[in-house]
Amino acid sequence: MPVSSTTYNGPVRPYNLFHHDQTNDAFSVIWNHIFSGTFLNEARANAAGWRFNEVASNPQAPLGLPQDTVDAIGSLNATNTANTFQTFGFPGPADFNQWTYTYKDVATKVQGNHTIKFGGELTRLSYLNNPTYAARPSYNFYNIWDFLNDAPHTENGSFSPITGTPTTNRQDDRENLWGFFVQDDWKIRPNLTFNIGLRYTYLDALYTKQNNLSTVVLGSGASAYTGLSIRHGGHLWSPQKGNFGPQFGFAWSPDAFHSKFVLRGGYGLNYNEEEIAITGNAYNNPRASSTPPSPAAARLPSIRISSTPSRQPRTRSSAFRQTPIPSAPLIMPVSRSMGASASLPFPPICPQPTLSTSHSIPSTTSAISSSQPPDTRPA
Structure with a gap:
């Protein structure tokens, strides 16, 4: 679905006329196949993404020129340079393209009072x-005289x-x-169902197609920062491989309530990957790009740069809040939320048990209550 807009980006100047053209896409293919009355399979493929390139959509913009800001012109703004004049130069632009591809296959086999589901998912x-x-430098000048003499007091940008x-x-x-x-899903009795399962999750580490990712490698012991180095290339960390998550759930309707009361409970362990935005x-x-410091900025310790990949600390795994419910498949889309550094004191796995009840009340109404322990992970 295309989205387009044309506005002034910044002060109303001819070269600030800004065009934004964005495209959102979503595709899905589902194939259900029935092998027999007791065996079926569902295959699903999805692709979703959105993209825009404001460099290509703004050929009229003078993107080859930097952005300049003059703090004061004569007596104007001389006493409060924090409120600067409008910047000279075209603001922006941005270039964005993000896609998520997913393939999932789930098979279901009914054998007596057992309903067995198994499958896998790749995202x-x-x-x-x-x-x-960031590739367009910006300069700040104290006054118009410094501007005319090309003498900025601050320079910002991304440089090789x-x-x-x-x-x-x-x-x-x-x-x-x-x-x-x-x-x-084991239906032991008409009013009692157990749900037992196991999930394995492998969360690969972030890498780049150009193999130009720089990774911070801390020194050992007291030299964690003074011995810090930068590894260029390879994956950002070494993913952990033992991510097995047992799952258990049940649903029980006591005979005394004549199918009007159901007690459900569950317990499960799952894992979460690091958020790519972080x-x-x-x-x-450092190495691939750097930003020049301001004159008043303190100097940082020198950093060693290595091109030899080294093993990174294990990433933290955390538990999803979802717990299994009878007759519901355990495989779930991997949730993307922020993960903390492996050096923080987080437990590798956090269990999340739940307990809920539902009770039918006359006049075709029902009441549902649930209980879940608070999240014990540190904030």
């Missing part, structure tokens, strides 16, 4: 990290430390998320 994340706006020229340090980020499960900030690590 591939594709994320363009190309800050074109090798050539000294502006760069976007384009990174086409990639991440693959795998999940496999097996589950048995881990993608590795773009700012």
Whole structure:
């Protein structure tokens, strides 16, 4: 679905006429196949993404020129330079392209009083990290005289430390998320069902198509910061591989209530990957690009740069809040939420048990109550 807009980006000047053309796409294919009356399979493929390129949609913009800000002109604004004049130069632009591809296959087999489900899921994340706006330098001048003499007091931008020229340090980020499960809905009695399953999750580490990702490697012991180095290339971390999550649930309707009261409970362990919007900030690590410090900025310790990949600490895994419910498949789309550093004191797995009841009341109404322990993970 295309989305287009044309506005003034910044002051009303002819070169600030700004065009934004965005395209949102979503595709889905589902194939259900019945092998027999007791065996069926569902295959599903999805692709969703959105993209825009404001460099291509604004050919009229003078993107080859930097942005300049003059703090004061004569006596104007001389006493409060925090409120600067309008910037000279076209603001922006941005270049964005993000896609999520998912394939899931789930088979269901009914054998007596057992309903067995098993399958797998692959999610591939594709994320363009190309800050074109950062490749255009911006300069701040104390006054008009400094501007005419090309003497800025502050310079900002993304520059290559090798050539000294502006760069976007384009990174086409990639991440693959795998999940496999097996589950048995065991109807022991007409009023009692157990749900037992196991899920395995493999959350691959972030990497780039160009192999230009820079990773911070801390030193050991007391030299964690003074011995800090930068590894160039490879994956951002080494993913952990033992992500097995048992699942258990039940539903029981006591005979005394004549099917009008149901008690449900569940317990499950699942894992969560690091949010790509956070881990993608590795773009700012040294070597591929750097931002010049202001004159008053303190000098940082020197950083060693290595091109040899080294093993990174294990990533933290956290539990989903979802717990299994009888007759519902355990395989779930992997939720994307922020993950903390492996060095923080988080437990590797957080259990999340739940308990709920539902009771039918006369006049075709029902009441539902549930209980879940509070999240014990540190804030």
